[in-house]
Amino acid sequence: MRVSTNNDDRSVQVTPKRSRRIAHTENLMMVVWDFTDGPSLEPDPSHSHPHEQVTYVVEGEVLFFIGERFTRLGPGDMVTVLPDQPHTIQLLSHRVRLIDTFTPLRKEFL
Amino acid sequence: MRVSTNNDDRSVQVTPKRSRRIAHTENLMMVVWDFTDGPSLEPDPSHSHPHEQVTYVVEGEVLFFIGERFTRLGPGDMVTVLPDQPHTIQLLSHRVRLIDTFTPLRKEFL
Numbered sequence: 001m002r003v004s005t006n007n008d009d010r011s012v013q014v015t016p017k018r019s020r021r022i023a024h025t026e027n028l029m030m031v032v033w034d035f036t037d038g039p040s041l042e043p044d045p046s047h048s049h050p051h052e053q054v055t056y057v058v059e060g061e062v063l064f065f066i067g068e069r070f071t072r073l074g075p076g077d078m079v080t081v082l083p084d085q086p087h088t089i090q091l092l093s094h095r096v097r098l099i100d101t102f103t104p105l106r107k108e109f110l
Numbered sequence: 111m112r113v114s115t116n117n118d119d120r121s122v123q124v125t126p127k128r129s130r131r132i133a134h135t136e137n138l139m140m141v142v143w144d145f146t147d148g149p150s151l152e153p154d155p156s157h158s159h160p161h162e163q164v165t166y167v168v169e170g171e172v173l174f175f176i177g178e179r180f181t182r183l184g185p186g187d188m189v190t191v192l193p194d195q196p197h198t199i200q201l202l203s204h205r206v207r208l209i210d211t212f213t214p215l216r217k218e219f220l
Contacts, residue, residue: 001174001176001179001180001181001189002189002190003174003181003183003187003188003189004187004188004189005186005187006184006185006186006187013114021188021191023164023188024164024190024218025162025163025190025191025192026111026162027162027212027213028138028162028163028164029164030166030211032166032186032188039136045150050136050155052135052137052138053135053138054133054134054135054138054140054211056166056209058168064111064113070111071111071113073113073117076115076116077114077115077116077155078113078114078115078131078133078135078140079111079112079113079114079143080112080133080134080135082135082202089142099166099209101138101140101164101211102138103166103213110209
């Protein structure tokens, strides 16, 4: 059985205050992001990718931007991102945990 | 922007103590399950489907069964389910929130 526990040592430290942890099947990827560098004065740089995305907020608050539009999201909220839509976040709280899910796999995260 | 908030009125009451809420794109579905009927004395009936699945535990504790094997999962843990693998859960706490993600869409949930 393939399990990734909350304190898994397979977590990848992307910056000193941002880490990610991944579980995936052939075409489905879940990424748990932990941020401890909020709140941020401005959004992260916007990005896009051809993958479909659904995001869930576990902990904390963010502004979620898609193109020029944005909305405030908190625990339990979900948002969808279509292929190639420019999107980003701005952290509103010190700690944020997001779950990003993708199809197909974001191979650069493997 | 397509957002589903935590207190969304699009939540579907599946039984008096089990509800689900969905966000999806064309090939990617996220289902937030809320259970308030735990703990359970035995597992739910096992089931399988051709869809790939990744599950995340937001709140509570469960036993997660794949075939004859099982493991205890709690907040922050993830598990993957391959197509057609029989699987089920047993609730170990009163309240449980799970996030199930699927590709392709579970059309019976739409």
